Amino acid sequence: MTTTSVLPDIGIDLREGYADVGDQSLHYVEAGDGPLLVLLHGFPEFWFGWRKQIAPLAEAxxxxxxxxxxxxxLSSKPEGFEAYGVDLLAAxxxxxxxxLGAGSAHLVGHDWGGSIAWTVAMNHPEVVERLAILNAAHPRRLSEGLHHPNQLRKSWYFFFFAVPGLPEDVVHLRDWHFFRHFLSEAQPPYTDEEIERYVEAWSQPGASSGMINYYRASVRQSQKEAVAKLRPLAAETLVIWGERDSYLGPDLAEPSRDDVPNLDRVERLPEASHWVHHDEAERVNELLIDFFAQPGKGS
Structure with missing residues (x-):
């Protein structure tokens, strides 16, 4: 189903639609024609987090x-954290x-979108051509990292969001100050107009619980069982990592070659924060275009 509404000007005409996925519906925007490339946002963004990538990638x-x-x-927001397990998100x-009428796609994920992308590539390798990950640790690396005090301190919010009820009350305070804080390390800072678009998305009925339920589902999952299910990825993979990440240590960037045997490389950007696709958009776009334009599977 395709709809038309007032969409922000990001330098290219956007098409808007909804896709039925099982018993849920995903809202999306799209631009350009050619091989399918899917961009998966992280927390607390939405599709608009890719505003600096959509036009350059479409034009490429x-x-x-x-x-x-x-x-x-604007996507479905089922109740209960059980509806937000990463296997369901990947499906x-x-x-x-x-x-979308494609047998497979190139996949890019940042933050939680990266966690979903890792899982799609593991659980459903037939639909992934090439994989690019931006500041999202491979699940094994993240599990290992959470055993170390330094990473536990960085990941304190994982456990705060796991508390029933309270986080929803807190994130609404002071005009969404808590969510705004997560975006505050980006350079240049997000504009007031950009932040207001985020506030509009966060204010959608059920959105704050839906976003927080990602963390609840993750914390309640047995990490031992989750790691036991991991399998090597078939897809050629590029990792892009902003090293000034306040939430994920730089040691989490490099996945094991046993888990990612077709790792192209880990491209570290020393001056970029967790919001690497915002901080160094031009460089990130160049890396993505070069990587996805290489001849290979599906070319």
Missing amino acids: GFRVVAPDTRGYN DIRDLIGG
């Missing part, structure tokens, strides 16, 4: 689709790719 010859993942903005993206 890709059909770029940026969905709001389950629980965010949404598999179904989205199929619903």
Whole structure:
């Protein structure tokens, strides 16, 4: 189903639609034509987090689709943390790719979108051509990292969000100050107009619980069982990592070659924060275009 509404000017005409994924619906925007390239946002963003990537990637010859993942903005927001397990989130993206009429796609994920992208590539390798990850640790690396005090301190919010009820009350205070804080390390800072678009997305009915439920589902999952399910990725993979990340240590950037045997490389950007696609958008765009334009599977 395709709809038309007032969308922000990001330098290219956008098309807007909804895709049925199982019993849920994902809202998305798209631009361009060519091989399908899906962009998965992180917390607390929505499709608009890719505003600096959509036009350059579309102009480079890709059909770029940026969905709001389950629980965010205009996508479905089922109740209960059980509906936000990463395997369900990954199945949404598999179904989205199929619903868009493609057998497979290039996949880019940042933060939670990166966690989903890792899982899509593991659980549904047939739908992933090439994979690019921005500041999102491979699940094994993240599990290992959470055993170390330094990373536990950085990841304190994981456990705060796991508390029933309280986080929803806190994040609304002072005009969404808590969520605004997560975006505050980006350079240049997000503009007031950009922040207001985030506030509009956060204010959608059920969105704050949907976003927080990602963390609740993750914390309640047995890490031993989650790690036991991991399998090597088939997809060629590029990792881009902003090293001034306040939430994930730089040691988490490098996945094991046993887990990612087709790792192209880890590209570290020393001056970029967790919001690497904002801080160094031009460099990130160059890296993505070069990586996805290489001849290979599906070319």
